[in-house]
Amino acid sequence: MKDSIRWDRSFDVVVAGSGASGMSAALTAHFEGLEVLIVEKAARIGGSTAVSGGAVWLPLNADAAGAGHPDSYEEVWEYLSHTVGDASPADMKRAFLDAGPAMYDYMVSRGAIKLAARTYSPDYYSDLPGAAMGGRSLDPVEFDGRTLGARFRELRDPLKEFLVLGGMMVNINDVYHLLGASRSLKSFLHGGLLVLRYWTDRLRGYHRGTRLLLGNALAAQLFHSVLKHGLPYWLESPICGIHQDGDGRVLGVAVKRQGAVINIRARKGVVVATGGFPWNETLRSKHYPKPTGPWSMAPRDNEGQGIALALAAGAAMGDAHVSPAFWAPVSLLERKEGGPVRYPHLVWDRAKPGLIAVDASGKRFVNESASYHEFVKAMYGANPASPAIPAYLICDHGFIEKWGLGLALPGGRPRRHLIDAGYLIRGDSLEDLARRLNLDAAVLSETVKRYNDMAQNGEDLDFGKGSTAYNRYLGAPGHLPNPCLGPVVRPPFYAVRVVAGDIGTACGVSTNEHAQALTADGKVIPGLYVVGNDMQSVMGGAYPAPGITLGPGLTFGWIAGRHLARAASHQHQ
Numbered sequence: 001m002k003d004s005i006r007w008d009r010s011f012d013v014v015v016a017g018s019g020a021s022g023m024s025a026a027l028t029a030h031f032e033g034l035e036v037l038i039v040e041k042a043a044r045i046g047g048s049t050a051v052s053g054g055a056v057w058l059p060l061n062a063d064a065a066g067a068g069h070p071d072s073y074e075e076v077w078e079y080l081s082h083t084v085g086d087a088s089p090a091d092m093k094r095a096f097l098d099a100g101p102a103m104y105d106y107m108v109s110r111g112a113i114k115l116a117a118r119t120y121s122p123d124y125y126s127d128l129p130g131a132a133m134g135g136r137s138l139d140p141v142e143f144d145g146r147t148l149g150a151r152f153r154e155l156r157d158p159l160k161e162f163l164v165l166g167g168m169m170v171n172i173n174d175v176y177h178l179l180g181a182s183r184s185l186k187s188f189l190h191g192g193l194l195v196l197r198y199w200t201d202r203l204r205g206y207h208r209g210t211r212l213l214l215g216n217a218l219a220a221q222l223f224h225s226v227l228k229h230g231l232p233y234w235l236e237s238p239i240c241g242i243h244q245d246g247d248g249r250v251l252g253v254a255v256k257r258q259g260a261v262i263n264i265r266a267r268k269g270v271v272v273a274t275g276g277f278p279w280n281e282t283l284r285s286k287h288y289p290k291p292t293g294p295w296s297m298a299p300r301d302n303e304g305q306g307i308a309l310a311l312a313a314g315a316a317m318g319d320a321h322v323s324p325a326f327w328a329p330v331s332l333l334e335r336k337e338g339g340p341v342r343y344p345h346l347v348w349d350r351a352k353p354g355l356i357a358v359d360a361s362g363k364r365f366v367n368e369s370a371s372y373h374e375f376v377k378a379m380y381g382a383n384p385a386s387p388a389i390p391a392y393l394i395c396d397h398g399f400i401e402k403w404g405l406g407l408a409l410p411g412g413r414p415r416r417h418l419i420d421a422g423y424l425i426r427g428d429s430l431e432d433l434a435r436r437l438n439l440d441a442a443v444l445s446e447t448v449k450r451y452n453d454m455a456q457n458g459e460d461l462d463f464g465k466g467s468t469a470y471n472r473y474l475g476a477p478g479h480l481p482n483p484c485l486g487p488v489v490r491p492p493f494y495a496v497r498v499v500a501g502d503i504g505t506a507c508g509v510s511t512n513e514h515a516q517a518l519t520a521d522g523k524v525i526p527g528l529y530v531v532g533n534d535m536q537s538v539m540g541g542a543y544p545a546p547g548i549t550l551g552p553g554l555t556f557g558w559i560a561g562r563h564l565a566r567a568a569s570h571q572h573q
Helices: 020-031 047-051 073-083 090-109 145-154 172-179 185-203 214-228 281-287 305-312 372-382 397-402 416-420 430-437 441-457 469-473 550-572
Strands: 009-016 036-039 115-117 137-140 239-244 250-257 260-272 325-333 341-344 355-358 391-396 424-427 493-505 516-518 524-530
Touching: 009 020, 009 250, 009 550, 020 036, 020 047, 020 090, 020 214, 020 260, 020 550, 036 250, 047 214, 073 090, 090 550, 137 214, 145 214, 172 185, 239 260, 239 305, 250 524, 260 305, 260 550, 305 524, 325 372, 325 391, 341 493, 355 441, 372 493, 391 397, 397 493, 416 424, 424 430, 430 441, 430 493, 524 550
Parallel strands: 009 036, 009 260, 260 524
Antiparallel strands: 115 137, 239 250, 250 260, 325 341, 325 493, 355 391, 391 493, 424 493, 516 524
């Protein structure tokens, strides 16, 4: 009850979580005149956003036409009807499509974000009606981490597996230049400038490179805006309780900070944006299909505390989703100390020519160049008949030298340590590789022979690898007749095991179109807002395109911030 709580601090709004959705809500509420506090469980700012690929899916954004892809509401709606359908309520999808472009203009005009629309980036189901070939997905522009000053160390670092030279961020374009540095003067100069900038940063005392890309750049942009506008934020301060009055209205939160529990009055409301539950074993076991395990690429801090507190406050979990998580095949390098290294096979190796995926029978079961989400759905679909978790990505010597395979880097880089650790399996012949993987050698040889025959003709008659614009977008540029098909012929042969990992949860707290948490009977819990991966995904667990977590996360964070401000305005009238 309100009278029994001793309030230590008071703000208009408390936001729990500092990923894109949380910072979007906090900045918006601030821009609308409210006093805001951000509380973050981790020791760094940025949440899942900082370790993500950074793509932001915002149909109908102001830059799409300039990127060569004018869009229309009818086309987007048709595409979502085919890909998401009834897995998400129509009013939620409309709220996203209506507010997304407005959020983008609002945030850009205030300098909070700076994105660039992709001139060519097909939606994941590029063969379905309403799909776009570009414009809808945007990327954060390169950000100079030096702009953050001493606070640069407070930004969560990207995944080490995606850093070069121990701390240099690169994007796909950079990787192509680095791989081609010995063959092209342009690539040599491009790569040389990157390396020079990186070592200059290190010599100046930075713990990693300050040229920020991908999701790290987006988190940095938002964090810079938080700093610029003086929003207070508390690190290592997890939310541990939600206070309500007798009618269920949210009054504030309890936060653990520096060994004490602090009660913070939230005069207008609380926004929960703590990143979902991918590291909560109990919730994973309840909501995920089997088998599952600790295979998520999301930060370990995302253990579902925000969801648990929202449920304790009377909220209900959403339903009707087609997947409880956004999937990605993940390979695991077991280490003697520090736990396994996880590598998500997202967009680099699977679609390239000369790689196949097989199940425990030694047979292919999937279009290897499908989206990472579809790849894992295929793993689960195949698993009951023939175990496909783990599955095996297989390639030959020429492939691994050119493209690499997971943590095994291309270009003759050392990989003995990966073989000794059991991460990379090497066979002098296909029969030898099959023996080491405990596969039927005759079946694997027949699988590879059939695949090689189809690669020669440029058409995958079994699974359609390279048959869509999205597939070909991720293939090898200039490789004909099919940029995704190439033979597996040159010994030695290599494989890695992949499990059914994820990059975050899709099922979460049920909300309305204002991001307000709802009870099981659909009633609003006054003063409680839920966004990001704590919120039931507006995509209903489908994955239509790159950026369908960050786009809605930014948008519903903005919606929550604006709604809090409007509610405050009405209270003053």
